[in-house]
Amino acid sequence: MLEFPTWKKLWYWGLTLVIAAAALPSLFSVGGVSWPNALPDPEISLGLDLAGGSHILLEADKNQVAQQRLENMEESVRGRLRLTQPRIAIGDISSSGGRLSFMLKDPSQVDAARDEILALTSGAGLTGQRDWDIKVEDGSRFVLTPTREGLEQAVSDAMDSAIEVVRKRIDSLGTREPTIIRQGQQRIVVQVPGLGDPEALKSLIGQTAKLEFKLVDETAAPNDIQQGITPPGDELVPWADPNAPGSGGVSVLAVKRLGGIKGDQLTNAKQGFDPQNNAPVVSITFDQAGGTRFAKLTSENVNKRFAIILDGKVLSAPNINEPILGGSAQISGNFTVESATQLAIALRSGALPVDLTVVEERTVGPDLGADSIRKGMIAMGIGSLLVVLLMIATYGRFGIYATVALIFNVLMILGIMAVMGTTLTLPGIAGFVLTIGAAVDANVLIYERMREERKKGRRVIAAVENGYKEASRAIYDANVTNAIAGALLFAFGSGPVRGFAVVLIIGLFTSVFTGVTLTRMWVAGWLRSARPTELHV
Amino acid sequence: MRLIKLVPDNTNIRFLRWRVPFYVVSMILIAASWGLVMTKGLNYGVDFAGGQEIRTTFVGHPEAPVADVRRLISGLGFEDPVIQRFGDPNSVSIRVRLPDEATDNPGAAAAISDRITGALQKNYPDVRIDGNDTVSGKVSGEFRQTALYALLAAMLAISIYIWVRFEWQFGVGALFALFHDVSLTMGMFALFQLEFSLQIIAAILAIIGYSLNDTIVIYDRIREDLKKYRRMPLPELLDMSVNETLARTVMTSMTLLVALIPLLFFGPESLFGLTAAIVLGIFVGTYSSVYMAAPILIWLGVSSDSFVPTESAVERQERKAREGVGRA
Numbered sequence: 001m002l003e004f005p006t007w008k009k010l011w012y013w014g015l016t017l018v019i020a021a022a023a024l025p026s027l028f029s030v031g032g033v034s035w036p037n038a039l040p041d042p043e044i045s046l047g048l049d050l051a052g053g054s055h056i057l058l059e060a061d062k063n064q065v066a067q068q069r070l071e072n073m074e075e076s077v078r079g080r081l082r083l084t085q086p087r088i089a090i091g092d093i094s095s096s097g098g099r100l101s102f103m104l105k106d107p108s109q110v111d112a113a114r115d116e117i118l119a120l121t122s123g124a125g126l127t128g129q130r131d132w133d134i135k136v137e138d139g140s141r142f143v144l145t146p147t148r149e150g151l152e153q154a155v156s157d158a159m160d161s162a163i164e165v166v167r168k169r170i171d172s173l174g175t176r177e178p179t180i181i182r183q184g185q186q187r188i189v190v191q192v193p194g195l196g197d198p199e200a201l202k203s204l205i206g207q208t209a210k211l212e213f214k215l216v217d218e219t220a221a222p223n224d225i226q227q228g229i230t231p232p233g234d235e236l237v238p239w240a241d242p243n244a245p246g247s248g249g250v251s252v253l254a255v256k257r258l259g260g261i262k263g264d265q266l267t268n269a270k271q272g273f274d275p276q277n278n279a280p281v282v283s284i285t286f287d288q289a290g291g292t293r294f295a296k297l298t299s300e301n302v303n304k305r306f307a308i309i310l311d312g313k314v315l316s317a318p319n320i321n322e323p324i325l326g327g328s329a330q331i332s333g334n335f336t337v338e339s340a341t342q343l344a345i346a347l348r349s350g351a352l353p354v355d356l357t358v359v360e361e362r363t364v365g366p367d368l369g370a371d372s373i374r375k376g377m378i379a380m381g382i383g384s385l386l387v388v389l390l391m392i393a394t395y396g397r398f399g400i401y402a403t404v405a406l407i408f409n410v411l412m413i414l415g416i417m418a419v420m421g422t423t424l425t426l427p428g429i430a431g432f433v434l435t436i437g438a439a440v441d442a443n444v445l446i447y448e449r450m451r452e453e454r455k456k457g458r459r460v461i462a463a464v465e466n467g468y469k470e471a472s473r474a475i476y477d478a479n480v481t482n483a484i485a486g487a488l489l490f491a492f493g494s495g496p497v498r499g500f501a502v503v504l505i506i507g508l509f510t511s512v513f514t515g516v517t518l519t520r521m522w523v524a525g526w527l528r529s530a531r532p533t534e535l536h537v
Numbered sequence: 538m539r540l541i542k543l544v545p546d547n548t549n550i551r552f553l554r555w556r557v558p559f560y561v562v563s564m565i566l567i568a569a570s571w572g573l574v575m576t577k578g579l580n581y582g583v584d585f586a587g588g589q590e591i592r593t594t595f596v597g598h599p600e601a602p603v604a605d606v607r608r609l610i611s612g613l614g615f616e617d618p619v620i621q622r623f624g625d626p627n628s629v630s631i632r633v634r635l636p637d638e639a640t641d642n643p644g645a646a647a648a649i650s651d652r653i654t655g656a657l658q659k660n661y662p663d664v665r666i667d668g669n670d671t672v673s674g675k676v677s678g679e680f681r682q683t684a685l686y687a688l689l690a691a692m693l694a695i696s697i698y699i700w701v702r703f704e705w706q707f708g709v710g711a712l713f714a715l716f717h718d719v720s721l722t723m724g725m726f727a728l729f730q731l732e733f734s735l736q737i738i739a740a741i742l743a744i745i746g747y748s749l750n751d752t753i754v755i756y757d758r759i760r761e762d763l764k765k766y767r768r769m770p771l772p773e774l775l776d777m778s779v780n781e782t783l784a785r786t787v788m789t790s791m792t793l794l795v796a797l798i799p800l801l802f803f804g805p806e807s808l809f810g811l812t813a814a815i816v817l818g819i820f821v822g823t824y825s826s827v828y829m830a831a832p833i834l835i836w837l838g839v840s841s842d843s844f845v846p847t848e849s850a851v852e853r854q855e856r857k858a859r860e861g862v863g864r865a
Contacts, residue, residue: 059643358647359673368667372805379804386795393541430808437796441789448785474757481695482746489742492687497739
């Protein structure tokens, strides 16, 4: 066990030095010294709790996706059947209860209608299922129910495009290296390091920015509206600001449910000022198709009012004085310059296909993070010093071996973290301190055993050999069980706590290598060169 | 140079003489811990209770206006905000729990956080938001569940490993010692109403790892001694094994403590709970390895025959085959 051929020594030293060297760029960076550009520079990334930044977990509302899909289907069915030759007339449409149902006026058209509707559905999943289930009840009532596969597909598509929208919006803030990833079926994790104003980020990505233009139903009786009775064919939309001019003191506005247009066909949106009263507004420019539809809507409804609806709230309801043919429009609605700018960014990046709610947020300011690193380093320094003093005072020469091993251990943990690109978090610092305290345990076990063996009267070399041999069993078992605990913490833990597990697990491997293998090599070298007759442990 | 010795050579402390009273006391402590957890409850932080915790510094104040801030937050309609000093005299952490009726609303926590930050910024122009943790009821529920799974899975997986490496009695002993450690740590958190967060779960898993480390060292020695001294009565043998490993037990606890205690006093405030839990666990874990994990072997009937090689499955088949031939 104490034989170390030259190749083995070279291999151990090489491995140690190469891995330890990988820690240097990170140490240079902490010390504020620049690392030569010509050399590779793997550096440990700091977690948001150390570097400062925001971690935001967003959750999409699945029911909303389902509802939206029903409404779209209703619109498609109406449009398609109206254009069919001969026209298929339908009535009694309802899209409540998670399904769409309607009656055919002429039951003899069932087959034709079924063909038309089937064309509106598509395959979903891998088993050849359709995304909608079509049933005909009582000969003339169609019932369309979304299948589970279809809904999952829709949620998944919505999430994909939501991620794109969120990415565009965050990029517009000009922040560096945001991380935006999907988590599970309906969640998105957003991590933005070193952020000045987390509130702005939150309100920007939390805004759905679904813009709609709908005609105001001027015939609706104000009394009905006040009592919350929805006139047929209408919907009641609340005002964003109940005191807005034009609301007439009523908190909701009746608008025509269908026939409006959506504000998703935009080529540009920017913050501007209303030339008349200098209030902040958002100017939007439609694309070709959107412009045409907008021109048609305004031409057909001159001298009526249309409501500008953002995320289900009426911003304003201006009168259409003349057809707007240029393809651009102005949105007014009690904005500040900031909120108008934000809306412009949100509109430019497109509407979120589904509302996102912030379900978890962790923000750390850059000062607090820097303070944590400084305090953590001081505590780690004092702790390491005490461990080293205790080891040297107790085990003398062997304590020095353990100390050198400990230094390499720390460097190797840092090096491996840098190369693997793992993140150092605040709990990770605690993991480091714990590892420093626990890493010397292997040495303690070995040295105590050597002491015992020597007391039993074994010769020096035999005592050392037995010390390493007998102690290694317990060291092995203890490290495996610790690895089990660490792995489970990694598997179940989240964010910062995972950083603790990472340091712990890497530390187990390196401390066995440095504490057992390296010290054995050094002790063997000493035995060979000094030929001691007594062990002072 | 004379080397120090924390433990004199050849100790012969009869630890296990008092095993019954110690076990009774430990059982009472375990029961009391669970009683405390049940009655007083754990002081869940935002991770597990939902709600928000804001750390903030009043840059222009020499000292944080705690009473005024409390009045301000209470005025917003949030009951019992927890406002504590956090590091410097002009820094505080403000914790507001999610109201019970809001746990189903995913946006409630974020809305609370927005209102509090808004009110602070309006009333104190010098306020600086250093950190903000907002957790909705749904996410905190998931955290509680995964934390529980992690603890149970760790205890179980480790016990199975010990069972495979040693004997079933040792697996049961290790599991029991771990249960003792986890119970007492949770009991302490319930008793002193320390904030119980995800970090504490990390601490408990570290304690499980450490305590087991200790248990394994003693078990390994017991196994070795069982093979060596086949005639020695078990209680005496266990005492001998514990004494033989005593120097190591004390030394390792010491190195861990001297490494961790500076972190308690000089480290970042956010790590105080985690570090305190681990330091506590070192004491509890060391005690349990000697007084919980070792004596249980006596009652579970470990004997000097436990590690005598028994016939393997192949040998048994061969024997059966031989006997079968003999009968025929």
